[in-house]
Amino acid sequence: MLHVVISAKDDRNRTVTNIGDFFRASILTREEEGGEQTGRKKEIGGSGAVGIITDHQNGTYTATFRLLWEGEVTIRIQLVHPRQAIDFIERNIRRYPIDLVAFQKRYVVGHGTVDTQCNVDPVIFKNTSAVWRDPLVNRRRCVRGLATQQISGFYRNGVWNSLVCKNRHFSSQAGWQQCLKGKTMHFMGDSTIRQWWEHLVRILKMTETHIPEAKHSTGPLLAQDPVHNITVNFRIHGPPLRAEWTRTFHIKYVVNAIDEIEGGPSDVVGLTIWAHFTSYPVEVYKQRMEAVRAAIERLLHRSPETLVVIKSANTRMGNSLISGYWLAYKLDLMMREMFRGIDVVLVDAWEMTNAQHWHGDAIHPAEDIVVQELEFLCSFICPL
Template sequence: MTAIMKARVCTRKEFSAIFVFLAVFVFTLLLRNTDNLKEKESPRSRTSSEAGSSDKSQHKVNSTVIVPKVSSEPDMHHSFCTFQPRSPEDALEERLLLDSIAWPETPPLSDPLSLDQTSDPAHSTFTILPGRTGGQWHVGDQLEVMIKMSDFHGRPKKSGGDFLVARLHNQKLGAGVVGQVVDHHNGSYSAVFSLLWEGDAQVEVMLVHPHEAIQVLNRLNSEQPDRIYFKSVFQSGSLSETTFCNVCLRPTQPLCNYTDLRTGEPWFCYKPKKLSCDARINHAMGGFNQDLNANEDKLFQSGVNLKVSIQSSGLAIFIVLPKTKDQSEVKSSIVTSGPSGYYYQSVWRALDGTTVHQFNNASAITQCLKGKVVHMYGDSTVRQFYEYLNTALPDLKEFDLHSPKKAGPYISLDYANNILVTSRFHGPPIRIVVVSTSELRYIANELDGVIGGTNTVVVLGVWAHFGTFPMEIYIRRLQNIRRAVVRLLNRSPGTLVVIRTGNLKALPLPVSLTNSDWHSLQCNNVLKTMFKGLNVHLIDAWEMVLAHHLPHDLHPPPPIIKNMIDVLLSHISSDGPLTLEAPTHAR
């Protein structure tokens, strides 16, 4: 035997060591895979007023429903989400975006959870800090408010992470502006306000969520992105089956893959037992699995710790004096940006360089839109714009496409003035009525079909249906839309693109768990960063709702929508019928 052959011979002792190593490795691998696939057999309760709505119109003989097995055990979404590969550039941007919106780190939840140790708005206070001239404030100054958070025993909190919002308002003047909240990570916060009108001003600070509730929302979005589920009917002749669908489905059954070939947007349904994946005919909301750990629901109590005002330790109302002639501008050192606008006399006045006009009648709106094609894509908060124009313009006639109510698509035409307005819902996930699969369109693909030009307006709004998913899914959607917007502006630079941000809303328990204001704020921050530097305009719905005195609503009331429409039309027509000058005392 040669030296080389001898070198290749393992002794029995060496062979045994290698065998043991391989056995341990295989056992570890099997154990890990078993943990990833482990599911509880008992399904969670499903509660939804819309559950079963897609089946009411089905009168097929042999109808079956395939129900997903859903586990309440921790299972990171990455283990059962299947996406197409990302480009290195997209992956890097995603990482940077996630880092930029990372919420302050806070102590882990106690086990069992003790509500007494969480932030209590009733025991928390805010204090107006003295002005630079000894308790006096002038138009052009900045007001700073110190907020001290305490728990239910009145003990000062030692960590940050609470979600607070603040506004300054005067309802008689129809005035309001949003405050910029800064977390000092020690239980105290600052709210900084720009003083923009003369007269009374009242500070309002609100706890939207204690940091413990945000930890729960983070956990739910990571471990249970399928807690809102969707369904589709598959049909062939007299046979129909209904299965559940989602962006991410746990691998308990074979899947139908409906990932969009152009954008890579993922969508899956459980495969029917007897029908092919090609037999899918519709999409609908399925239901909601409310699965909280012990006592976690106590973190989402209206009137206790969910959207509750914090009281002032002193006066909450003060007087803003006129701006002095020699007054120098002094800005706070703890905020880097100011508000995008404010209300005065119930009219929105932009501070981002946009000159806002008022369009108070059909004639003014028609003159602005004459010769225009306006395409609206997004959720129901964008559909509000479409509905507003159809109501405000008697000559704008909607063509009956026999579309499902609230789902669309819609199209309206003013033939005499050559005005065309369309509205279409964005692609899945969408929590609406039954929609034909032929009408499920992704915005990016729709934008690629728009010719564009100086007479074309595109309005976008995507946010409200992503509240149960990890932020990576929303980022992927925006990246695809942004690429399509860039392509549109490259081929037709004169196209006007306007994007509506998300807004605050009423938050009963189910809504707070599936569409929280915290998640909407995170979406807004991502959206603003991603479209920064592009030739697009924003309608800051977040600030326009928060600064207004009317209650928060997913679908803001008419006075707020009217102001949003004025901003939109002002972007369309720089020669509006009435230019709003800032009040002389606010200059």
Template sequence: MKARACTRREYSAIFLVLAVAVLILVLCNMAVLEFHHKVNSTIIVPKVSTDPDMNQSFCTFQPLSPEDALEERLLLDSIAWPETPPLPAPVSLEQTSDPAHSTFTVLPRRGGGQWHVGDQLEVMIKMSDFHGHPKKHGGDFLLARLHNLKLGAGVAGQVLDHLNGSYSAVFSLPWEGDAQVEVMLVHPSDAILVLNRLNREHPDRILFKSLFRSGSLSETTDCNVCLRPTQQLLCNYTDVRTGQPWFCYKPKNLSCDARISHARGQNGRFIKANEEKLFRSGVNLKVYIRASGPARFTVLPKKKGQLEVKSSSVTSGPSGYYYQGAWRALDGTTVQQFNTSSAITECLKGKKVHLYGDSTVRQWFEFLNKNLPDLKEFHPQGRTKFGPFMAIDNANSIMVTFNFHGPPLVSFIRVPPTTFYYIANEIDRLTGGTDTIVGVGIWAHFPSFPIELYIRRLQSIRRAVVRLLTRAPGTVVIIRTGHPRALTFDLSLIFSDWYSLQRYKVLRAMFKGMNVHLIDAWSMVLAHHLPHNIHPLPPIIKNMINILLSHVCPQNST
């Protein structure tokens, strides 16, 4: 019995040693795998699906925390577009919304009488098809503006869909004098169905290419956020810190580390037969709707005791208006006019201005560089349109920088991957403080990709902003929204204002309640008399800079 007990103890000891050895081996292998994941996580074996209708199933996103997942769900719900009847087959233009047969009417003032500053104006819009028959459902994308060209005045309207073919446009009346209403059909509801389908089924319809080179050997492969599964291996360029995804098909004979450039390829054409007719300039693409009665009226001075016009909401409604060409905020901010280089210099003296995002933020860098003669520009990696840019005024201790955001980057120009900067990572590198201004604008390259990608990019930026404001509460943070742009048939399928509107709403909601300042480019472009452009013209940029500087140097501190 003693010998048997001893044998059992010996076996137990042996099993214990073996178990410990196996555990150590597993932990070591995990550590090695983790090390390789951090250092060289570049090759992925894709899962090949035989499902012909995969939609977004080939898009790979890292799992979210429960809090971020809930926020994403709420944001998606908040931008959901009204459901409309499916497209007929074949598509019939005659049954779609026709701006030439549609009308708007300025409704009488509630309570009667004349209009006064501080009142709200309501316009009723009724949509009809090409036969003149009233539409029975909503879903059209409309924009509305109130303006006076002589006064240099303008304000954006808020459009409400009644889901029965009629819409309301509501305007604040912030100035005294004449005002004229304009209503524009951007897309009929049937075009929205096409745009929604394209982003759902073809989030890879913008093609990207990367060149790989080693010595005399070079290869080019396709890259994207979403790559359709094939037998070909993938190079994984997902950013380790932010989790932002980017992939390329692996070259056959080169390493993933041999990538030397990024560029846009030709767009894929996924539109179906007869759907082109839903995106015709001058017919149903950004076309003005006629008034059924007077569209011009006079606004009288504010009545005694009448409340001031205020911004209707943090997440909806215009944030300001133009008067005499100058933007006036409705959130209580006093927008000063920095009309001379000396005024701008005085405000920015001893300051570091760090700008991040796309070319619409690069416009701010270019404005400051042009209007501050003592700024000297440097090009750390050579002069390219993507930067990074730096300009320094030594005498006044002013530094202005600009970094383009990380992919997706929609440009036919070849760009070295070393110029990709994820905004969250760059913000995390800042010390911050009362001498630091951070400007962020990221939207123009994201319309054709799943909205989830944009939400996750903003979440990573917001977390970095929170960290920055925690360690340096005096830092001034400015967030720029997207805006409407000129559209053609081809541009609509990739960069439609409808896509931009969704991202505009998401961005406003994402930064609501934070100690940041919003430059509402959507309202500023929509309210101005200048034509829509991906790069707003100089008068609009000047007003944006005035808002930025007014937050840097508030009136009570100058």
């Protein structure tokens, strides 16, 4: 591989810090025939390949070439357009979307001809989806059983847009209250789903019930909004735990906790289990999740109207040997496979934390990310 660094300069030899100048790069070897006998040389077909341009967004670029043949080579770098020219071209096309080139159609009528102007029908610009192919057009309502695509959504101006279904966004506390009115939320798992409990309590300004000797980190936690009849619970998933000292009578295996839920159309069960299992072989995690899946199947059998939501792992940094990114990723892949084909909702926190770039990777995602996870959850509780 050959790497060539390019520095864009103006006519005063100052570095130009444009972002998006359009360069063209190629590598070539010219071949010539003829020689001393004729005194003339004729250039014939030579060797050549393109280079890949990387814009470092600071006025410098790198052209990368593969060296695919032997011999002397020439590197050719061409500034096709500076960024300003590209901007002008794009503005011009938007200003004159069908008027830059005139077309004529000729009708032959007997021995005569009739010419008329023609072009693209401008009516197509009234349908933006036809022009821009908006990926958010024609999304379905958020209901259980929808498949999660490989790319399940994207951020636009910091707001998550699901490609799975039409996801909600709330602009006021009243919107949250109307959606969750009459609901009982059972959140079980590790601290990344405890964040759901914490932020709902904050958003809805709920009243927390003090449970004697319960620790906030492990629960059980209970909060209520009596006006709108909203109840939110949290409890840890049971051992293994990396947490502060906790009374054992407050710890319950998640399978047993699921079996105690009667269920119904007003119940939402949210689960995430991963962060405390990363230091174990995947077989340990698999066995636990098989038991969880069986408990969920029993719940849905006795109460099919219960909404069950699985929150995936989220990206994180940490000791690579016990809690790092790769270990979390492996468990997340197993979890997805474990719940394939079962009538549950997946909140893809892995992608929602992986796609953002304004926060670092952390075991506990930032507030704005957690709130958008909750908005996606609510998209299935009160679909648009």
